[in-house]
Amino acid sequence: MLHTVNKSPMERNTLERCLQYAKKGSAILLIEDGVYGALKGTTVTDKVRKAMKDVTIYALYPDIEARGMQDRAIDGIKLVDYGGFVDLVAEHRNVQSWL
Amino acid sequence: MKFGIMVNEGPYTHEASDTAYLFAKAALEKGHQIHRVFFYHDGVNNATRLTEPPQDDRNIVARWSKLAAENQVDLVVCVAAALRRGIRDENLAEGFRISGLGQLIESGIQADRLVVFGD
Amino acid sequence: MSETTGGVEMQEDVSGVVKKFLYVNRKAPYGTIYALESLEVVLIAAAFDQDVSLVFLDDGVYQLVKGQHTKTIDVKNFSPTYRALEGYDIEKLYVEKESLAARGLTPEDLIVPVTLLSAAEMSDLMDGQDIVLSF
Numbered sequence: 001m002l003h004t005v006n007k008s009p010m011e012r013n014t015l016e017r018c019l020q021y022a023k024k025g026s027a028i029l030l031i032e033d034g035v036y037g038a039l040k041g042t043t044v045t046d047k048v049r050k051a052m053k054d055v056t057i058y059a060l061y062p063d064i065e066a067r068g069m070q071d072r073a074i075d076g077i078k079l080v081d082y083g084g085f086v087d088l089v090a091e092h093r094n095v096q097s098w099l
Numbered sequence: 100m101k102f103g104i105m106v107n108e109g110p111y112t113h114e115a116s117d118t119a120y121l122f123a124k125a126a127l128e129k130g131h132q133i134h135r136v137f138f139y140h141d142g143v144n145n146a147t148r149l150t151e152p153p154q155d156d157r158n159i160v161a162r163w164s165k166l167a168a169e170n171q172v173d174l175v176v177c178v179a180a181a182l183r184r185g186i187r188d189e190n191l192a193e194g195f196r197i198s199g200l201g202q203l204i205e206s207g208i209q210a211d212r213l214v215v216f217g218d
Numbered sequence: 219m220s221e222t223t224g225g226v227e228m229q230e231d232v233s234g235v236v237k238k239f240l241y242v243n244r245k246a247p248y249g250t251i252y253a254l255e256s257l258e259v260v261l262i263a264a265a266f267d268q269d270v271s272l273v274f275l276d277d278g279v280y281q282l283v284k285g286q287h288t289k290t291i292d293v294k295n296f297s298p299t300y301r302a303l304e305g306y307d308i309e310k311l312y313v314e315k316e317s318l319a320a321r322g323l324t325p326e327d328l329i330v331p332v333t334l335l336s337a338a339e340m341s342d343l344m345d346g347q348d349i350v351l352s353f
Contacts, residue, residue, distance in 0.1 A: 001345050006115070017276065021341040032114045062121075063114075082125035089212050090100050090131070096242065096350045097215040099107070105351070107252075140255055179258060200262040207349040208235050208268070215352050 001026045002092035005034040006099065009044040014098040019047065021096075022055045029080070029088055030059040038064065039072045052076055060085060102126050103210035104136045105203060107217030109144035110159035111152070116145055119216035120162055127170050134210040135173040136163070137203045138195075140217070143181040146174070148192040160192045167194030175202045237348040238269045243278035245353060247296070248288065253281045254296050256353035261299075264306035271347075272303075273340060274332070275314040279321060282313070282328040300330045314340050 003022050009015040015030075015037045022028055028051075030038045037044055038059035048057065052074075061079040064070055073079060080088070089095055104123055108115040123133050138145050150160050167174050174195045176186060181197055188197060207213045241260055247253040263270055274282060281297070288295040303311070313332045318324065325334060335343065344350060 006118075013276065020337050021344065023341060023345055026345075031118060060118075082121045083129060085122055086102075086126045086129055086131065089102070089214055094345075094347055094350055095212065095214050096344055097217065097352045099215070099217040099244070099352050107353070139259075140251060180255060200259055201265070203259065203351075204239075204263050204266045204268070207239060207351070208237055208266070213349050213351070215350075217352070 002088050002095045003028045004095065004097045005030050005037060006032040006097070008033045008036040010036065010042070015044065016047070018096075018098045019051045019055075022051070024054045027056045027058060027088055027092060029085060030057065030063075030077075031085070032060075032063055035059050035063045035067065035069065038074060038077050039069055040074050041072070045074060048074060049076075058084070058088060100212065101132045101134045101210045103134050103203075103206035103213040105206075105213065105215045105217075106136060106138050106142040106145060107140040107215065109141040110150070112141075113218050115216040115218060116142065116159055117157075119214075120159070120166065122214065122216070123166060123172065127166075127172075133170065133172045135175055135202065135206040137206055138174070138176045139180050139200075139203065141184065142217075143176045143184055143186045146176045146181070146186055146192055146195040146197075147190050149190050163195070164193040177203070236267065236269055238271070238346065239263060240344060240347040240350045241270070241272045242344075242350060242352040243272065243274045243281055244276040246277040246280040247286070248291065248293055252353040253278070254294075256351075257296060257299055259351065259353075260303070260308060261306060264303075264308055270308050271310040271312065271343065272308070273312045273314070273335075273343065275317045275337075275340065279313055279317050279323060279328075282330060282332065283323065284327060284329045286329075297329050303330070312340065312343065 003018045005015045007014045058078045106119045110116045245252045286297045311332045
């Protein structure tokens with residue numbers, strides 16, 4: 001299953017809930033303000049790093065770049081463009097958008 | 100693959116409509132099919148022909164219309180949500196049509212994937 | 219336009235296909251319109267003979283509490299509609315235990331009978347769906 005998160009984890013609980021729900025082997029794509037969850041040195045970085053042992057975390061690079069965060073992504077987070085977003089949706093049976 | 104898309108926010112205030120559009124465009128470029136884009140909640144505001152963004156900004160409504168014209172994408176606006184918010188046939192932009200919520204369910208049934216973009 | 223199907227003529231290629239649809243409700247009622255308009259989708263969905271489940275988690279559980287009186291805010295109280303869902307053959311209503319407990323609520327506080335699931339069970343349920351519509 002693919003999960004998408006579009007809110008900053010400092011503002012809403014969607015990333016936290018998503019991390020609880022995402023099963024081993026599933027994928028999480030951070031988009032829009034959700035990309036703030038992909039960064040080093042924040043209050044959620046450790047939680048995200050820990051989750052990366054069981055799930056693959058992706059972030060939409062155009063949203064990272066737009067926000068000036070291009071040098072701050074946690075190592076191991078996979079950066080994708082909109083084509084990569086499409087591939088992720090196609091590769092997974094279903095998608096849950098954590099709005 | 101056949102994708103259904105649901106857009107739940109209006110243009111400009113939220114990024115949801117931009118992301119949905121860029122996703123749809125990328126999917127088409129990869130040779131996928133967009134079965135339908137369904138506009139719900141404030142998403143119906145994507146369909147008004149009355150918007151006039153500043154010259155140096157993207158024209159979100161016109162962008163949807165162009166996508167529909169060039170790729171035969173079915174842009175459907177929920178009738179109940181539209182009437183609540185003053186979107187009617189008279190102010191509907193090119194390529195959009197107003198119909199019922201059943202179109203969303205039908206898209207879920209017919210498409211291989213349905214992706215929701217919202218707040 | 220047919221009122222029961224929201225304007226869709228039942229087509230050959232739609233009839234016979236049964237997919238698992240999950241409606242994810244995570245938002246409280248009245249502060250925003252999502253809860254009400256999500257319920258409107260569910261009512262239309264009933265006409266399509268699909269396998270429909272509704273889940274309520276986070277502030278979405280507030281949609282189901284008893285005793286909603288909306289007259290003074292001049293908004294329609296749509297909570298009785300949840301009780302009518304059974305008549306539309308929508309009987310799979312799931313509430314996440316942790317969300318309910320976090321809000322000091324119990325199943326007795328809710329307007330309809332629901333099935334309580336833990337977050338882990340809810341995650342399994344979500345994983346097995348074909349279409350997940352979140353509001």
